[in-house]
Amino acid sequence: MILKNTSEIDIVRANSTKINDVDFENLTFGSVFTDHMLVCDFKDGKWEKPVIKPYEPFLIDPSAKVFHYGQAIFEGMKAYKDENDDVWLFRPDENFHRFNKSAIRMAMPEVTEEIFIDGLKTIIDLERDWVKKGDGNSLYIRPFMIAIGSGVIANPSTQYRFMIILSPARSYFAGEVKVIIADHYSRAANGGIGAAKAAGNYAGQFYPTKLANEKGFQQVIWTDDATHTKLEEAGTMNVFVRINDTLITAPISDRILDGITRKSLIDIAKRDGIKIEERSVLVDELLTAAKNGSLKEIFGAGTAAVVSPIVGFSCQDVYYELPKIENSFANDIKDKLTKIQYKQAEDTFGWMVKI
Incomplete structure (x- = not known):
């Protein structure tokens, strides 16, 4: 291994690369990882110097608070390569700010911009060969933080580990997506952690999603916890509904994640004169629109899938x-957004950041 010292980040290079063993045309999302990872620990009230090192397992105490009290947050991002072999990040500042909002909500330390943004740029520059050109190709980026302090007393940890791992990716969802509208289980509640990208939010979705899968549906459209009368999110994505020629999406709240893809789609729609409303969509409104023919589209929006059209939904055991x-x-x-991300269209918003 070769150790390269910079003023901000230590880099320990892997002796060899795995890249030649990867079939980039047949990737299972999130299952293949690049040669390196970034690690930075928080101890004694401050962040230590980050290190980029070979991707590998690490030891952690069985009493680490991440296991017992769920202090774990993450982000999902992508890097893209254009036809000139330049590598670009999409709105990394938004991920940085949302990561720290999640950290605050989970009583975890905020990560500095130098560690998060500079760390991203450094590790992606090191792994730029893993970013493949072409539509649908990207490098999925997973920054995350876990509580590594030991002890099973129920209070926040005093030690944390921030990491960035990278995974080459193609399209996240394939085939038709059918959903069930939730009428019992909830994703989040008022005053809860639904607006944070906390690991537990996703674990709580697995069981009701499993029940939906067993009925032949791919995802659940979550509704509000109190009445189950308002649409909130679609699986792990923000949800959009088109009634006639108006696009509607639920407003951000304690229960709904402030999706970066969501806000980008809203900006594009506004720019292009599509009428868009940020308001609650009632389940009854959706059913009425489905019955009278004014319901045109439902789709999810998120980093992994970008946009995932929904072909049908079930509500109270009736399929539409x-x-x-x-x-x-x-x-x-979706086409307009991905063209910006792949530098095939002008970035009038200033979203893309060159590595």
Whole structure:
């Protein structure tokens, strides 16, 4: 291993690369990782110097608070390579700010911009060969933080580990997506941690999603915890509904994640004159629109899938098929966003950051 010292980050290079053993045309999302990872520990009230080192397992005490009290947060991001072999990040400042909002909510220390942003740029520059050109290709980026302090007393940890791992990716979802509208289980509650990217939010979704899978559906559209009358999120994504020619998405709240793809789609829609409303969508409103033909589209939006069209939904054991339309808002806005991400269209918003 070769140790390279910089003023900010130590780099320990792997002796060899795994890249030649990877079939980039047949990737299972999040299952293959690059040669290196970034690690930075928080101890004695401050962050230590980050190190980029070979990707490998690490030891942790069985009493670490991440196991017992769930102090764990993460972000999901992507890097893209254009036709000139330049590598770009999409709105990393938004991920940085949201990461620290999650940290505050989970009583964890905020990560500095030097560690988060400079760490991202350094490790992605080191792994730029893993970012492949072409539509659908990207490098999925997973910054995360866990509580590594030992002891099973129920209070926040005093020690944490921030890490960045990278995974080459293609499209997240394939095939048709059908959903069940939740009428019992909830993703989040008022005053809870739904707006944080906390690991426990996702663990809590697994069981009701498993029940939906057993009925032949891929995801659950979550509703509000109190009445189950308002649409909130679609699986792990923000949800959009098109009624006639109006696009509607639920407003951000304690229960709903401030999705970066979500806000980007809203900005594109506004720029292009699509009428968009940020308001609650009632389940009854959705059913009425489905019955009278004014419901045109439902789709999820998130980093992994970008946009995931929904072909039908079940509510109270009644299935509603969505119409197949040519002028799909989902496909149009997704195309415009991905063209910006792959530097195939002008970035009028200033979203892309060059590595």
